[in-house]
Amino acid sequence: MRKSVFAAALCLAAPAVQAADFELPRQIAWTAYGTGSAGYNEAVAIGAALQDEAEVNLRILPAGNDVARMEPLRQGKVDFSLNGIGVYLAQEGVLAFGNDNWGPQKIRVLGTNSGGGVAMSIGVARDACDDAGKPDCEGFTYADVKGLRVAFIKGAPALNTNTSSWLAYGGLTWDDVEKVEFGGFGAAWKGMVDGTVDVAFSSTNSGVTYEVASSPRGLFWPPFDPSDEEAFNRLTAVAPYYIKSKGTVGANIDGTGGRDMAAFPYPILIGLDTTDANLAYNMTKAMFELLPAYSGKTPGIEGWAMEFQQFDWVIPYHEGAVRYYKESGAWSDAAQEHNDNLIARQDALAAAWDALKAEAPDNWEEAWAERRREALKAGGFQVAF
Incomplete structure (x- = not known):
């Protein structure tokens, strides 16, 4: 050129x-x-x-x-x-x-x-589903995050607001979970690998989500129900920028027909x-x-x-x-x-x-x-x- x-x-x-x-x-x-x-x-x-x-x-x-x-x-x-x-x-x-x-x-x-089929959610380490009484994450929902260790990022209100919104989707608040503080996004997801924390927020296509998915702990995205307006209203009451979407790109999503999720730019x-x-x-x-x-x-x-x-x-x-x-x-x-x-x-x-x-x-x-x-x-x- x-x-x-x-x-x-x-x-x-x-x-x-x-x-x-x-x-x-x-x-x-x-x-x-x-x-x-x-x-x-x-x-x-x-x-x-x-x-x-x-x-x-x-x-x-x-x-x-x-x-x-x-x-x-x-x-x-x-x-x-x-x-x-x-x-x-x-x-x-x-x-x-x-x-x-x-x-x-x-x-x-x-x-x-x-666009591009990227969605946002909290991800759950698959082995943590056992602690919630849902072996292999069978039947696990956002409400089942209760009592698990959830990542909180110091100085990152956006990430924490997103985590709060997904807790709200499940009818939960930070009082219902064990807050684990990290200095950054990457550190939190390293904690997902090493077992320091059970739940963290991310876009589905972030490189760290693939790392967790391929680790011994594994990764699970709880199911999102687009017809549950009450739950979606709880989500958007905390984070009004969310829209319903179809997730087609990301860890444990690539190569599938996609799934109902929510997203923002x-x-x-x-x-x-x-x-x-x-x-x-x-x-x-x-x-x-x-x-x-x-x-x-x-x-x-x-x-x-x-x-x-x-x-x-x-x-x-x-x-x-x-x-x-x-x-x-x-x-x-x-x-x-x-x-x-x-x-x-x-x-x-x-x-x-x-x-x-x-x-x-x-x-x-x-x-x-x-x-x-x-x-x-x-x-x-x-x-x-």
Whole structure:
């Protein structure tokens, strides 16, 4: 592929290259999930495509929790973050992002992996089913997680919220299980292998789930019943970003006809509202133009295709990304209206945060929770958390 080199002010003041129809600096930096995760594996595959096709070096900074992935982006030390549902929590200013050092962030999406048959759930070590009185996991349900050892990731509110939501699906809370704390996602799943813990949350295609499935302990995904609306409502009351789906990719799922599960976009490539529009446009363009080069390199990565983008989801798209989607004919008036509403929601949260910061209440957590609810209700927005 012919490439031309010219000066650019984008990203780290590095010279840019033009490949195909996009222009990027010679080096781009992302944060991503820790090594062994599906998100990290996808970042590696995308990075290889950028290097091979455009001579762009993707520097990946793996991090074990949501705050560690968001902080470099907030400080301008990386260009983008290939993150998980923690970006929704950051947008909302809740949990770890509700303390007075953070607050609601004006997240902007470039694209998401919303297809490819990847689902999300808590996985159970098969030998733990014996402890629950369900040998070989026969008849084991989410309710049977009661009393088992469940992974809790320090500084990772997104992962823990997902675990909480699946406990709720089974009619349980953290009080019903034994909480085992870990410093990161990878460490928790190593604990699934070595017997330190019995239950942990993951996407079905994460590399660590395959490791557990092939270990002596084995791996079991409890059955999800899409017709049980009461249970699904308990799930979405904790995590409103879930949708019902068909899981066809993942440990103990590959090569089968698939199974009913639930999912949300993962991973999610984001910037901030302050991210340069041209950089966001070209990064988005590169993601789609290079899809044939990285497709098939890791399970479920095909879910980045245009047909799987969620323009009616819970976080707004960046103006630079929107420019690309408009050029591609994928963006609609309805998508624009929805995006504008999501941005207005972020603005309402930011205004409420700034006003409360000026007041400096002593009971920050309680005061912010109340002010946040008031601001969302006043604006006619959905109140989550």
